[in-house]
Amino acid sequence: MILIFSNSGDPSTLDVMRWIDHLSDAKVVRINADEEYSVELTISDDDFSVRVDEDAFGLEDVTSVWLRKGGFWFKGLFPSVAAPEHPALARHLQHKLDLENRTLRDHFHDLLRRRSAVLGSANGSAPNKLVVLGRAREVGLRTPPYSVSNLRSHAQSLVASGCGYVTKAMSDGLYLFDTTESRTGYFTYTEALEPRVLEGVGERMAPSLFQRYVDKAFELRVFFLDDQFRAAAIFSQSDAQTRVDYRKYNSERPNRVVPFRLPPEIEAKLSLLARSLDLNTGSFDMIVDAHGEYYLLEVNPVGQFGPLSERCNMAIERMIAERLVAREQRV
Amino acid sequence: MDSTQLLRDRRDEYVFLFSDCVPVEGAAASAIYDLTRKHISTFPSAYFPFFALFRARRLGEIVDALSPEEHDDFVAFLDFLLANEYVAVVADAAAFPEISRAWDAPCAIHNAIVDVRGQHHDYRKIVAELSGLGCQHLQVRGYAGVFGLAELDELARLCRGSSIQTLEAILAHEPGRSDDDYVAVVGAHRLITGLTVHSAPQERRLAVDYGARGDAATLLTLEISMTVKPLESALDCGQIGKRQLLPPTTPTFNELRQFSGCLNRKLAIDERGEVRNCPAMRGSFGDHRAVSLAQVVADEAFRRVWAARNDEIEVCRDCPYRYACTGCRALLADPAVEDSKPLKCGYDPYTDTWADWQTRAGAAAALAHYQARVHLPIVRG
Numbered sequence: 001m002i003l004i005f006s007n008s009g010d011p012s013t014l015d016v017m018r019w020i021d022h023l024s025d026a027k028v029v030r031i032n033a034d035e036e037y038s039v040e041l042t043i044s045d046d047d048f049s050v051r052v053d054e055d056a057f058g059l060e061d062v063t064s065v066w067l068r069k070g071g072f073w074f075k076g077l078f079p080s081v082a083a084p085e086h087p088a089l090a091r092h093l094q095h096k097l098d099l100e101n102r103t104l105r106d107h108f109h110d111l112l113r114r115r116s117a118v119l120g121s122a123n124g125s126a127p128n129k130l131v132v133l134g135r136a137r138e139v140g141l142r143t144p145p146y147s148v149s150n151l152r153s154h155a156q157s158l159v160a161s162g163c164g165y166v167t168k169a170m171s172d173g174l175y176l177f178d179t180t181e182s183r184t185g186y187f188t189y190t191e192a193l194e195p196r197v198l199e200g201v202g203e204r205m206a207p208s209l210f211q212r213y214v215d216k217a218f219e220l221r222v223f224f225l226d227d228q229f230r231a232a233a234i235f236s237q238s239d240a241q242t243r244v245d246y247r248k249y250n251s252e253r254p255n256r257v258v259p260f261r262l263p264p265e266i267e268a269k270l271s272l273l274a275r276s277l278d279l280n281t282g283s284f285d286m287i288v289d290a291h292g293e294y295y296l297l298e299v300n301p302v303g304q305f306g307p308l309s310e311r312c313n314m315a316i317e318r319m320i321a322e323r324l325v326a327r328e329q330r331v
Numbered sequence: 332m333d334s335t336q337l338l339r340d341r342r343d344e345y346v347f348l349f350s351d352c353v354p355v356e357g358a359a360a361s362a363i364y365d366l367t368r369k370h371i372s373t374f375p376s377a378y379f380p381f382f383a384l385f386r387a388r389r390l391g392e393i394v395d396a397l398s399p400e401e402h403d404d405f406v407a408f409l410d411f412l413l414a415n416e417y418v419a420v421v422a423d424a425a426a427f428p429e430i431s432r433a434w435d436a437p438c439a440i441h442n443a444i445v446d447v448r449g450q451h452h453d454y455r456k457i458v459a460e461l462s463g464l465g466c467q468h469l470q471v472r473g474y475a476g477v478f479g480l481a482e483l484d485e486l487a488r489l490c491r492g493s494s495i496q497t498l499e500a501i502l503a504h505e506p507g508r509s510d511d512d513y514v515a516v517v518g519a520h521r522l523i524t525g526l527t528v529h530s531a532p533q534e535r536r537l538a539v540d541y542g543a544r545g546d547a548a549t550l551l552t553l554e555i556s557m558t559v560k561p562l563e564s565a566l567d568c569g570q571i572g573k574r575q576l577l578p579p580t581t582p583t584f585n586e587l588r589q590f591s592g593c594l595n596r597k598l599a600i601d602e603r604g605e606v607r608n609c610p611a612m613r614g615s616f617g618d619h620r621a622v623s624l625a626q627v628v629a630d631e632a633f634r635r636v637w638a639a640r641n642d643e644i645e646v647c648r649d650c651p652y653r654y655a656c657t658g659c660r661a662l663l664a665d666p667a668v669e670d671s672k673p674l675k676c677g678y679d680p681y682t683d684t685w686a687d688w689q690t691r692a693g694a695a696a697a698l699a700h701y702q703a704r705v706h707l708p709i710v711r712g
Contacts, residue, residue, distance in 0.1 A: 015437075018494075022437035022465055233427065235349070235419070254367050256416065258350040261426045311351065311367060313431045313581050321437075 001027045001061045002324050003112075006068040008032040012306045012317065013068050019321030026063075026328040029055045033070025039077060043104075048111060063327040065112050066320070067120030069302055077101065117327050119225075119281055119320070121301040127277050129170055129209075129298055136296040139272040143296050146211040152203050155210065158193060164213035165193040214295050220260060220286040223305050223316055224274060225323060229267050230314040233260040233288075259312045266294050273299075281320075334409040337420055342391030346409070347424040352417040353584065354382045357651030359683035363417055364654065366430070369578035372415060373651055373683075378408050390420065434585040438465030438494070439628050441596035445471045446565060446610045447478035448602040453620050454486055457600060460624040462493035466598070469495050472610075473502040474562055474602065480508055480516050487520035499525040501562055504532070513555050514539050524553070531557035565601070565610035566701055569659035571676035573685065576655040584654050591639040592657035598624065608636050611661035611701075636660055646672040650680040664693065666700045674698065 002020060006013040013030065020028055031037065031052055040051040049058045078097045083090040112118055121127075133143045148170065149155065158165045168190040191197065193210060219234040235256040262270075270284055273296070282301035288294055309316035348354070351366045360373040384393050397405055412418040443466050445457060461469065471486060473479065483500050490498055500523065517523050517539045537555040577583050577592070586595060599607045605615040606627050616627045627633050639660050641653035645668070650656070659673035674697050677688040688694055 018437035018465065021494075022439075253416070256349045256351055256367055259428050259430055261428055263426075311430075311581050313433065313585060315431075315433070315435075318435075318437070 001029060001057055001063060002328065003057075003062050003065045003116075004028060004030045004068060005066070005070055005073055006030060006032055007034050007070050009034075010069050012304065015306065015317040016066070016320045016324070019318050020325055023318075023321055024325040024328055026325050029057065031073050033073055033075070036076055037074075039074050041074065041077070043107065043111070046111065046114075048108065059111055059115055062112065062116045064324045065116055065118045065120075066324055067109075067118065073105065077104075117323075119323060121279055121282070127279070127299065127301070132273075132277065132299055133296070135276050136273055139269045139276065141266075141269050141273065141296045142293060144212040144214050146209060148207055148209050150204055150207040152198060152201050152205055155193065155198055155201075155205075155208065158210055159195055159198070164215075165210045166190050166213050167193050167197070167208055167210050170207075170209045214287050214289050216287040217290050217292075218288055220262075220284070220288060220294075221308055222262065222270060222284040222286060223282075223308070223314070224270065224284070225281045225316075225319055227271055228319065229262060229270065230309075230312075230316060230319075231260040231262045232257050232308045232312045232314070257308060257311050259314070263294075270296075334406050334413060337390065337409070337413075338394055338406070341420045342394070343389055344420045344422050345388075345424055346385040346390055346393075346412075346418050347421045347427065348382060348385060348412075348418050349416075350427055350430050351581070353430075354379065355651050355654060357653075357683075358649040358680040360651050360680070362651035363415075364579040364584055365415070365417070366579055366581045366584055369580060371576070371579060371652070371655060372411075372417075374408070374411065378404075381405070381408065385418075386424075430581060430585075432585055432588060434582065434589055436582075436596065438467060438596065439625070440464040440466040440598050442466065442468040442470070443597065444599040444610060445469065446474070446600065446602040447471065447482075448474040449477060450602075450604065451477065451482075452600055452604050454489055457619060457624070458486070458489045458493055458495065461598070462495065463625060464598075464628060465494050467494060467496045468499070469497070470499045471501070472562065472565075473500070474564065476503050476505055478502065479505045480512060483523070483526075484516045484519070487516075487522050490522055495522070497524040498522045501527045501529060503562070504528050504530045504557070510537050513537055517553065517555055518542070526555045528555065528557045529560055529562040531559055534558055566662065566698075568611060569662045569673060569675045571656060571659065571673050571678070571688075575657070576652055577657065579655050587641065587654040587656070589640060590637055591660060592641070594639065594660055595637040597637075598628065608633065609661050612636075613704075644670050644672055646680060650678060652678065662697075662701055664691070664697060666697055674701075 004013060004017070017028055017030065020026055029052065037052045040049075040056075042049050047059050050056070078101055081090045081093040081097065083093075109118075130146075130148070133146060136143050147154065147158075192213065216236075219236055220231055221234065222229055222231045224230075235258075273284075274280070274282070277299065279299065279301055282299050283303040283305060284299050285297040286294055287297060305314075305316045308314065353364045353366065355362045355364060356379050357373075357376060359376060361376040361379045362371050362373045364371055381393070394402070394405065409418075440461060443457075443461055445452065445454075458469075469490065471478065471483070473482070479502060483502065487498055498520070513526065513528065514537055517526050518541055521541070535557040537557070539553045539555060541553075543552075577587075583592070586592065594608050597608065599610045600619050601607055601610040601615075604618050604620065606617055606619050606622060606624065607615055614632075616622065616630065616633055639658075641647040641650070641656060641658050644658065647653050647656070647658060656676075659675065662674040663671040664674050664676075665671040674694065675688050677686045677691070678684075679686070
């Protein structure tokens with residue numbers, strides 16, 4: 001049996017499940033982090049038994065797991081705390097219950113990791129960007145120089161240097177669809193650090209990440225699964241709208257995205273970096289400058305690979321499905 | 332950057348045709364398929380050999396070998412390629428491999444057509460067996476009132492929880508139905524991605540907004556199209572014109588290089604309930620009630636026509652649009668010749684001109700041949 005944790009709206013999950021269905025007779029149980037299920041759960045020593053709606057399974061049934069999306073699964077196992085007359089106590093108890101839930105989840109993942117083939121990151125979120133940059137340099141990958149500071153004067157000195165800097169979130173950028181109130185989407189992008197960005201900012205500002213702007217020849221998205229790499233080059237440089245962040249799509253003239261052959265030494269370093277971050281799948285964002293130098297920007301363990309896979313015919317969905325059914329056939 | 336500047340400053344570099352822009356050679360006109368921007372441009376085929384030169388020689392070497400009169404044409408062609416961002420000038424293109432030409436899909440059957448005229452089929456069996464084959468798209472065509480709005484509602488219900496992701500319907504107009512009836516059924520099933528009502532009293536379009544308001548409504552709206560034109564039989568299909576060309580994408584382009592764009596992984600149930608590759612084609616694989624669809628699909632004889640790619644069809648093999656055209660293997664310009672071009676195509680690749688296919692010599696006779704073969708008269712609803 002293959003266990004998939006995801007979100008209900010993730011199109012890639014459906015594509016991979018189609019391939020699993022096409023390639024094997026494996027039973028698949030998909031649990032979405034944003035849906036509620038009737039869950040029965042017992043963990044005893046090194047085993048567990050679970051029923052999610054109609055699907056009942058034990059640890060020994062699970063051959064492979066794909067942690068695709070979402071942080072917390074098995075929502076609603078713990079009651080929510082209601083004590084209107086004691087708000088501070090209620091907040092504290094809620095926090096304690098969240099910790100209970102997290103401990104349970106971590107143990108559940110640990111059991112899965114020890115007994116079945118787990119694809120994906122158990123954290124359900126991206127690793128610390130600043131840590132990634134440090135590790136990248138350790139394995140010999142170039143990264144654009146960066147700094148974090150809460151001083152406006154620091155930011156002003158960067159602007160004054162004339163080198164060109166960008167600023168972006170240290171964690172994941174903002175990405176929100178408000179479907180209940182304003183029906184608006186909110187996003188943050190990587191933005192150029194310009195004097196007007198600092199207008200009206202106090203001397204002590206929120207700690208902000210600044211990174212040297214690299215004049216890119218093109219960007220790279222490098223999907224990896226274990227030691228297999230699929231790279232695509234994105235020619236976003238000629239378009240002012242996408243020069244700093246290619247996610248500001250130009251739908252009239254979308255950027256060219258074409259397959260790219262990574263130099264073996266870059267691939268070897270990325271392999272080392274993935275291992276040091278304990279990731280067996282994800283996507284690296286890189287840039288190549290006019291002199292052919294490679295820079296690592298960040299890694300995304302749960303990124304959307306679907307569009308690149310389709311346009312460059314990389315068959316990533318099939319790769320993932322084959323990885324997930326591999327153990328099934330041996331049983 | 333324009334070509335004048337390039338010819339002056341970048342003579343030692345190579346013209347790199349982006350790998351998502353694929354040249355396709357035709358007789359009079361050739362094409363570039365822009366797989367990212369889903370667009371096809373054509374140009375005189377005389378320019379086609381330049382693409383081989385771009386790969387082999389530096390820009391300066393190419394230009395120096397041209398005669399003075401060729402030079403101006405080359406500059407114009409280079410400007411055309413630059414204006415469309417089909418090419419970049421690079422020192423070395425070795426790091427940019429071609430897009431893989433492999434094609435596959437996670438299903439034994441990708442799409443199916445069910446025709447209904449005077450009798451119903453076993454829709455439950457059809458949907459269950461198509462789902463077992465991974466079928467993603469289903470089209471139902473009701474020639475008469477037997478298959479109407481109530482039946483569409485029921486079919487959409489049957490498709491829930493199956494592999495079928497989209498259901499498209501063409502139904503005969505039912506005089507007793509109001510606009511609200513049509514909107515209600517389509518609005519109740521997100522699975523229904525298209526409805527055309529034929530033989531209607533007038534040409535109209537009905538909007539379905541799924542209850543969405545404001546900006547969201549513009550994203551969600553679907554239009555039901557009502558047309559006065561009747562849908563007489565399966566012979567009404569197979570029209571080929573500029574409007575029918577598929578916007579090129581990597582998967583469709585690769586599929587059409589290897590397979591028939593219409594028949595590959597398709598299954599049809601004709602109005603008599605017989606399993607066929609296409610309702611208008613000869614060769615029945617049995618009544619759908621009596622045979623298993625999976626067994627039919629496993630039959631080599633059923634899959635043979637899937638490989639009827641345009642590269643192997645007379646005239647089509649010289650057409651620059653051949654990897655964007657589903658073609659037609661049911662209605663041929665010369666019914667006696669197996670690899671004859673489609674009857675209802677008006678393009679002539681040897682002159683690069685479009686004309687009405689009905690004006691072509693022999694077109695009326697070919698159509699009459701097919702009409703005589705149709706199993707008429709058939710019970711009319």
